[in-house]
Amino acid sequence: MKIENHIQDILQLYEFGMNIGRTLDYKKSCDSFLKLLLKRKNLNAAYVLEHNNAFIKSTYSIPLGKDINIPLTAKIKHRLNEIKSSVLLNNTAVFSEIITIPMKKGSVAIFNLQNNSFLVLYTNKNNLSAKDLSKLKPIIDKFSVNLEACRTFEKQEKLLKDLQRQNQELNDYAQLISHDLKSPIQSIEALTTWVLEDHKEVLNTDGKENLKLIKENVEKIDTLVKGILAYSTIDKTEEKNQNVNLNVLIEDIIEKIDTPKKINLSVPKNLPNLRGNQSRLKLLFFHLLQNAIQFNTKETIKIAIGFTENDTFWQFYVKDNGNGIEERFFDKIFVAFQKLEDNYKATGIGLSIVKKIIEIYSGEIWVESIVAKGTTFHFKLKK
């Protein structure tokens, strides 16, 4: 055999190889490789069979033919298992259930693609040899890996679509509920206030106390509804990114937090200007600071904020001298509606909003805490 024929053989494998793995779409992958194989090797048909424990079916065929989708009998399974690598047949009687091409002449090659799948090639001439099968085997193996990647990608795509749909449904539901609840909550709160004020002479102590309890619970429901609304809409805001001065932002938050206690706040004067959505960043620091104040029984609340940076991330901490969190609750605190204390003002949604905002900025949050001494929340935001 001349050297140029060897070179041509090798280059043909190069051509086949270059047509594998160009896409993660199953049908396009099969089209790209198998149509080329039919053209270059002068073959007539190709199809891919896959089986699970119950059925064997054709997942691709060129030309299109009658779909194969039959029960996987022990006989077929046994015969397919005997094909360790590939087989060349001039008589396909033993595979009559899965090779439906009427074989008047020619031959059929079956390649084991692993993962319970097989490639069938048909030629009506005698132009396939055992050598051809050996030559094609590494290429077919590569094709097999490509098909497996396509299947995995399709599963991931489906999973992602399902998750997106479920998230959308949950968000829609949360928004619907919170919008619908807002109005009656406000009405109950107003009516309770009016009753307390207009009938304070006729109400006895128990009645006044009960109405106050109703009012407190309504306020709690209101806070919760606002929290749900914030949580479900935080990633949908259309506000444009801007440069946000964190020193100004934190000063503004502290002014608005309502607490009778003394707060000793330590903030470096050189907090960075962050490029981001002002409302989101405000919510992020608001909930962390509110958390530090709300869960703190000390006379003087001490809060320290600090930061470091590297090429890709800003890293912040918010440290307090509050009640602290037991280590077993470190993961639970970031899950919506998980409360560690029976504080009527706590809704259990603040830290989940914080986590969601940080994830929007491709960051992460973690916690260090000693019970009765204080807690430090560390978080990273991508630059």
Next chain:
Amino acid sequence: MKIDITNIATIVMDIKNHAKNNAVSIAIAENTAIEINDLILALNKANITFMGAVFPKVVHNNTILEKGIVLNTLNNLENLFLIENISKKNHKIPPVVFNESENYSLITYVDGLTANISHYLEKLYENYGMKTNYFGGGAGSLTLQQKPCVFNKDGFFEDAAVLSISKVTSRIGVKHGWKKVDGPFIITKSEGNIIQEINWETPFEIYKNVVEKHAKKQFTDHNFFDLAKGYPFGILKDDAECIVRDPIAVNDNGELVCVGEIEENSLVDILNGNTKTLIDAAKNAALESIKQAVNPNKAILIDCISRVLFLEEEFETELKEITKTLKNAYPNIHISGALTLGEISSYGEGFLELYNKTTVVSLFES
């Protein structure tokens, strides 16, 4: 049957008399002084079932016709389809029910100057597979300006194809006679019919080196086609002649523009031929079809117009060789055909492909 007249009413009467109750395939030479839309109206009025195309030239027996019409009856016609928007790849191939015990022949004429003809042929094979033989060619004008060139009862179309499926046995011979000069080369980059890189280099540089050395002539600013028409590319395949691609121009980037698509990473040889190899191949195409045939009554020849441009007056010899070979085997056989912009068939009933610079002979038994 050949029609030389240009009066529509007379043409329609001739077609009706010739076809009787059969459908007809109509091949018209592009210089024929006839208004195709008027012909379509008249054929519809006469209740004649037809499909047709305009080709650079048509063939009747030993004669190449620059003007004129050639007819073929489509005996035992099962289906006649028009496929539009070939270039857009969004066409659907209509489903057909084939009887496993019958032989079928599909004839298609496609706009030879539109894009994505290979995709159309792939779709045909994907849908009809091994249930029929395939045969046909690219229609259009030798000026290489795209314009309406295929027609049926619905009108005169460009970027479209017409196809017929008949319950008829056909025996096909395909040969080109171009021989390897150098190769293989890898088409490392291409888009449609434009070769953008050969062996990771500017394609014209590689092509020029090979051709100039072999031809002992130099490319100038004005002689690309004159020299290139004798040096086509051949896409390599196993157990069959290579698929010829015709370079017709070089662009400002040194890229080569071909008739017909070349897929990226294809292996190609640069080919050359001479009068003898080409004429021998044409004769062999006829012999190949004769070898398989039983009792044919009709031969249709699809021969590439660029073979005429290459062989010039010697093309008549090629045509005479084909007709002589066919008549020797079957003295009463009717021979007609067209000189086309690309030829369509499947080598040995394999995957369907578009060829250039090739001779396709089909014998029909009906």
